[in-house]
Amino acid sequence: MKYSKTILIVDDEPRTREGLKKTLETWAGSSYEIVTAENGDDALAFIAERPVHLMLTDIRMPEMNGLSLIHAIKEQGRNPVVILLSGYSEFEYAQEGIKLGVVNYLLKPITKAKLIEAVEQALLVCDSRERAGTIEKIVDHQLMEAKQHDVRMPQPIQAAIQYVEAHVQLPVSLREVADHVHLNASYFSSLFKEKMGMNFSEFLTRSKIQAAKKLLLSTSLPITAIAEEVGYQSTKYFMTLFKEYEGMTPSQYRKDVPKGDIV
Structure with missing residues (x-):
């Protein structure tokens, strides 16, 4: 099956990771591919092989936190739209995320309605970036x-x-x-x-x-x-x-x- 976009969920907590995936799969139907990674290294390996349009990543993860993951992805030359997830209200993380181009910051526990609203808004940003990128490629x-x-x-x-x-x-x-x-x-x-x-x-x-x-x-x-x-x-x-x-x-x-x- 060919999906229009791929959404990657990165979270070291299995229950949270699978809960987010199930919610988004129910919402997306066959429109989007929903995939998961349990840590930053797995996420990087996946993104190196395939395009990811939207990434939801936890901030606090062992070895590589969410912000470090975003830095590493940018060093690969990739630029997915990003939503940060956190179980803590950490303003400094949110500030750093904004500097890195993060489009939203969600506090856990996340309701289904909040999650879907944030993802829909992020996908609009993704579409806008793609249009801009396409126009850039067309223009001589x-x-x-x-x-x-x-x-x-x-x-x-x-x-x-x-x-x-x-x-x-x-x-x-x-x-x-x-x-x-x-x-x-x-x-x-x-x-x-x-x-x-x-x-x-x-x-x-x-x-x-x-x-x-x-x-x-x-x-x-x-x-x-x-x-x-x-x-x-x-x-x-x-x-x-x-x-x-x-x-x-x-x-x-x-x-x-x-x-x-x-x-």
Whole structure:
């Protein structure tokens, strides 16, 4: 069964650990995978092998406490949303948790209603992070940097940018765009490179690749169809360009990048 997200419960008390798991399994149904670890080392080993979206961890555990576990996870380059659990009202722990990005702090014993409310709120944070991460992966920063000053650019260059963005699904040519903005093709080419910091061909390709990345993450269209949607008749040529600019094939990109809600 493929779950949308994995929730990890880390607690050295078997009764508490299993109680939390049972409550969340009843609430989650088949939507989320609920797994447990009895100590920090087991949690680290699990997270090293598989993605964990939300972690609930006790603060006081032998050998590695909850805060040390969060530090170790961050050193692995992982960043699950975290809820801290404690049998004690320890404000200094809560403060340190906030610095580490913990989204909630629950005191034991935890009622089912409080637990589920906290988990639902934490999953919203998780969704928000995924959307932000996805948008970050889609955006071509060189393209954005080139375009960020477009309000101060000559009107023909602004018009050319708008034309490319409106016709990204077509095999647009430099001469076609130069004609559209009523400039000689050679002069337009020089002016575009001077003002944008990249030549027209690179701008066009980056625009098409960025549009393709959005389609790869927001649809299940085959690669051939996506190539056509961004104006490439040759799928092989599209794949070559994509790998040149992104360092991976379109299929690898679709597989490796987390899918948030694309807008």
